Amino acid sequence: MDDIAPEYDAIVLGTGLTECILSGVLSVKGQKVLHIDKNDHYGGEAASVNIEALFKKYGNYTKGEEPWKKYGRVNDWNIDLVPKLLMSSGELTNILVSTDVTRYLEFRQVAGSYVQQGSGPKATVAKVPSDAGEALRSSLMGIFEKRRMKSFIEWVGTFNVDDSTSHKGLNINTTTMKDVYDKFGLEIGTRDFIGHAMALYTTDSYITEQGKAPETIERIKLYGNSVARYGKSPYIYPLYGLGELPQGFARLSAIYGGTYMLNTSIDEVQYDGAKAVGISATMHDRGGDSEPMKFTTKAKKILGDPSYFPGKVQVVGHVLKAICILNHPLAGTDNSDSAQLIIPQSQVGRKNDIYIAVVSSAHNVCPKGYYIAIVSTISETSANHHLELAPGFERLGRIEEKFMGPPIPLYEPLESGANDNIFISKSYDATSHFETTTDDVKEIYHRAEGHELVVEGLREGTNLVGGE
Amino acid sequence: MATKGPVGARGPAGSSRGGNSRFAQFKLVLLGESAVGKSSLVLRFVKDQFDDYRESTIGAAFLTQTISLDDQTTVKFEIWDTAGQERYKSLAPMYYRNANCAVVVYDITQASSLDKAKQWIKELQRQANENIIIALAGNKLDLVTDQPDKRAITTADAEAYARESGLLFFETSAKTSENVRELFTAIAKKLPLDQAGPRNPRSGGRGGVELRPENTSTQGAGNTCAC
Ligand SMILES: Cc1cc2nc3c(=O)[nH]c(=O)nc-3n(C[C@H](O)[C@H](O)[C@H](O)COP(=O)(O)OP(=O)(O)OC[C@H]3O[C@@H](n4cnc5c(N)ncnc54)[C@H](O)[C@@H]3O)c2cc1C
Ligand SMILES: Nc1nc2c(ncn2[C@@H]2O[C@H](COP(=O)(O)OP(=O)(O)OP(=O)(O)O)[C@@H](O)[C@H]2O)c(=O)[nH]1
Ligand SMILES: [Mg+2]
Numbered sequence: 001m002d003d004i005a006p007e008y009d010a011i012v013l014g015t016g017l018t019e020c021i022l023s024g025v026l027s028v029k030g031q032k033v034l035h036i037d038k039n040d041h042y043g044g045e046a047a048s049v050n051i052e053a054l055f056k057k058y059g060n061y062t063k064g065e066e067p068w069k070k071y072g073r074v075n076d077w078n079i080d081l082v083p084k085l086l087m088s089s090g091e092l093t094n095i096l097v098s099t100d101v102t103r104y105l106e107f108r109q110v111a112g113s114y115v116q117q118g119s120g121p122k123a124t125v126a127k128v129p130s131d132a133g134e135a136l137r138s139s140l141m142g143i144f145e146k147r148r149m150k151s152f153i154e155w156v157g158t159f160n161v162d163d164s165t166s167h168k169g170l171n172i173n174t175t176t177m178k179d180v181y182d183k184f185g186l187e188i189g190t191r192d193f194i195g196h197a198m199a200l201y202t203t204d205s206y207i208t209e210q211g212k213a214p215e216t217i218e219r220i221k222l223y224g225n226s227v228a229r230y231g232k233s234p235y236i237y238p239l240y241g242l243g244e245l246p247q248g249f250a251r252l253s254a255i256y257g258g259t260y261m262l263n264t265s266i267d268e269v270q271y272d273g274a275k276a277v278g279i280s281a282t283m284h285d286r287g288g289d290s291e292p293m294k295f296t297t298k299a300k301k302i303l304g305d306p307s308y309f310p311g312k313v314q315v316v317g318h319v320l321k322a323i324c325i326l327n328h329p330l331a332g333t334d335n336s337d338s339a340q341l342i343i344p345q346s347q348v349g350r351k352n353d354i355y356i357a358v359v360s361s362a363h364n365v366c367p368k369g370y371y372i373a374i375v376s377t378i379s380e381t382s383a384n385h386h387l388e389l390a391p392g393f394e395r396l397g398r399i400e401e402k403f404m405g406p407p408i409p410l411y412e413p414l415e416s417g418a419n420d421n422i423f424i425s426k427s428y429d430a431t432s433h434f435e436t437t438t439d440d441v442k443e444i445y446h447r448a449e450g451h452e453l454v455v456e457g458l459r460e461g462t463n464l465v466g467g468e
Numbered sequence: 469m470a471t472k473g474p475v476g477a478r479g480p481a482g483s484s485r486g487g488n489s490r491f492a493q494f495k496l497v498l499l500g501e502s503a504v505g506k507s508s509l510v511l512r513f514v515k516d517q518f519d520d521y522r523e524s525t526i527g528a529a530f531l532t533q534t535i536s537l538d539d540q541t542t543v544k545f546e547i548w549d550t551a552g553q554e555r556y557k558s559l560a561p562m563y564y565r566n567a568n569c570a571v572v573v574y575d576i577t578q579a580s581s582l583d584k585a586k587q588w589i590k591e592l593q594r595q596a597n598e599n600i601i602i603a604l605a606g607n608k609l610d611l612v613t614d615q616p617d618k619r620a621i622t623t624a625d626a627e628a629y630a631r632e633s634g635l636l637f638f639e640t641s642a643k644t645s646e647n648v649r650e651l652f653t654a655i656a657k658k659l660p661l662d663q664a665g666p667r668n669p670r671s672g673g674r675g676g677v678e679l680r681p682e683n684t685s686t687q688g689a690g691n692t693c694a695c
Pocket of ligand 2: 500504507521607609611640643
């Protein structure tokens with residue numbers, strides 16, 4: 001067995017997407033990276049698992065039974081633990097392109113983005129319009145409202161935060177989105193789907209917050225650009241599930257010299273005063289046929305996910321999530337093989353939206369005929385979690401199998417890392433896409449490296465032995 | 469249903485028939501103990517070069533090479549090297565995902581390297597594509613031509629194991645290039661040219677997208693979502 005180096009530029013703990021992007025980027029930039037996971041698989045909280053592993057994770061079956069057997073080959077299933085989709089013009093896409101990790105992965109469109117109007121038996125599901133034709137047919141707006149929406153969207157297209165002549169006479173830095181909506185005379189229902197299905201806010205607090213307009217407009221632009229890129233919906237999704245993403249970045253890190261060790265527990269983080277300077281760890285053999293290997297090594301910095309630093313993180317909220325196996329598409333989505341459906345909070349008397357993300361065999365995540373729907377929201381009560389997700393379950397119709405655990409805590413680091421040299425990521429939040437994940441990547445990079453991460457041209461000027 | 473062809477979609481590669489000619493693309497992965505000559509075999513096959521002082525692979529190549537089986541048939545290999553992730557048993561499943569073929573290499577002068585090769589073959593048969601074509605390559609044949617006593621694994625033993633396990637088998641030398649082309653050609657001949665591409669529903673099929681830099685895109689939502 002090769003020796004572990006006595007010192008690394010960075011030790012990265014956990015192979016979730018955030019950590020894998022960071023180790024990929026650091027390796028490309030010439031740093032010597034040791035990347036460790038306590039689990040025997042890549043992905044951490046952002047892994048995709050097979051159906052047997054899912055049953056075992058949630059334990060919702062009687063001992064001795066093997067309920068996964070009726071679902072075909074277990075390895076035909078790649079079920080995401082975190083429900084997210086990629087915005088096709090989002091920052092994760094940019095990072096995938098600039099690092100060439102796109103070589104290892106294949107993507108497909110998500111067929112449609114939908115929004116619910118009303119609740120209970122009167123609820124309807126409508127497609128969020130992606131082009132003029134769809135907008136004209138959309139049941140979301142009346143004929144006059146469509147015109148107002150058109151002029152709003154045109155204005156968003158010409159909006160430039162630095163050019164006050166494009167601000168319609170509004171003081172854009174202090175105005176609220178309410179003022180903007182009022183200016184265009186948009187109805188409440190339209191504001192609802194603009195804010196929640198296009199700007200993808202999970203609550204309504206953006207409407208009255210002063211100075212929130214530029215950010216909202218940027219989000220609407222991102223939505224529009226993402227839809228325009230491939231059509232139909234703003235989302236794309238990797239074949240074989242989201243768990244492929246961290247693996248792709250891990251390979252990037254490895255081809256630039258990163259060292260990978262799964263199944264390795266951290267016994268101790270070593271400090272010099274307040275600063276972390278190294279680790280001692282034990283690599284366990286998966287088959288169990290060789291002795292565990294203990295080692296100690298130094299590092300200029302340590303990065304990792306919250307699970308490695310329970311004492312250095314705080315809980316900032318809880319996500320509720322239910323993974324459901326269906327054998328039919330989602331009603332109201334034109335039999336789409338994949339979809340996102342947003343149930344805005346206002347429609348069902350909540351503070352936070354409910355999201356449903358559906359993928360299927362079209363994305364090689366399950367055998368033909370099955371659909372995986374994940375219903376999620378931010379928890380608002382301390383009990384009745386099942387009830388909080390009920391409006392989502394109503395949309396699913398018959399459910400073959402439901403996996404729902406206790407509320408999932410969301411962690412954030414207590415400190416920046418400036419004092420202890422430990423740079424901790426945030427948990428994957430309740431948003432439906434990866435924009436907050438890439439924000440976190442950039443923030444951690446900035447904290448750890450002292451300068452901004454420039455995504456464009458990341459691999460330019462780097463040399464590879466084999467000429468990848 | 470997403471049927472609209474994306475901008476810049478790769479054509480339905482994988483396998484195509486135009487006129488009388490056939491073109492098929494396959495993913496090939498390399499496995500084997502460190503220093504048996506995996507990268508050297510690829511370097512010989514792709515660039516017809518050899519390097520006596522090759523460093524252990526980091527910066528692993530993702531190389532492609534085509535071979536013509538006959539006037540009408542061209543096979544393109546998309547060759548993946550492990551990038552060292554196997555060193556601590558941390559190879560990602562993505563590596564073998566959809567691999568159509570694998571070359572598992574051992575060093576005929578190192579007995580333990582065949583044991584390691586056997587482990588990889590087991591792992592492939594368990595984890596990879598059911599129809600994966602596996603070739604076993606006993607490399608560094610040149611070392612035993614002058615000094616037969618250096619040989620640690622007899623041809624007969626390895627051949628018997630390969631036959632039992634349904635593998636293609638060659639003894640090769642990346643240094644002299646002996647049997648290197650033959651190895652890859654034999655794999656190409658065994659591949660199901662009429663189906664398959666390296667990854668099953670190739671991008672460019674229904675709803676597949678190819679991600680490219682967005683350089684030309686200056687559109688804002690205004691002229692794209694023409695609601
Ligand atoms: C990764 C993680 C971070 C947490 N951070 C906070 C926090 O910042 N604030 C808060 O109030 N609560 C946090 N919790 C919850 C808290 O640790 C306990 O779950 C809770 O306080 C109940 O304590 P316990 O003594 O019953 O559980 P414990 O026995 O302390 O452990 C709870 C679980 O955490 C796992 N765990 C413990 N230490 C580690 C470690 N170093 N690496 C990986 N897994 C570990 C254990 O295996 C077990 O599954 C965290 C939990 C985890 C798993
Ligand atoms: N004599 C001889 N030496 C070879 C042959 N093939 C490879 N070597 C030498 O063996 C050493 C290792 O070769 P590599 O191709 O780097 O081996 P590898 O399997 O890719 O090793 P890792 O990347 O560490 O897994 C190098 O010094 C090569 O020059 C061969 O056919 N004959
Ligand atoms: Mg090599």
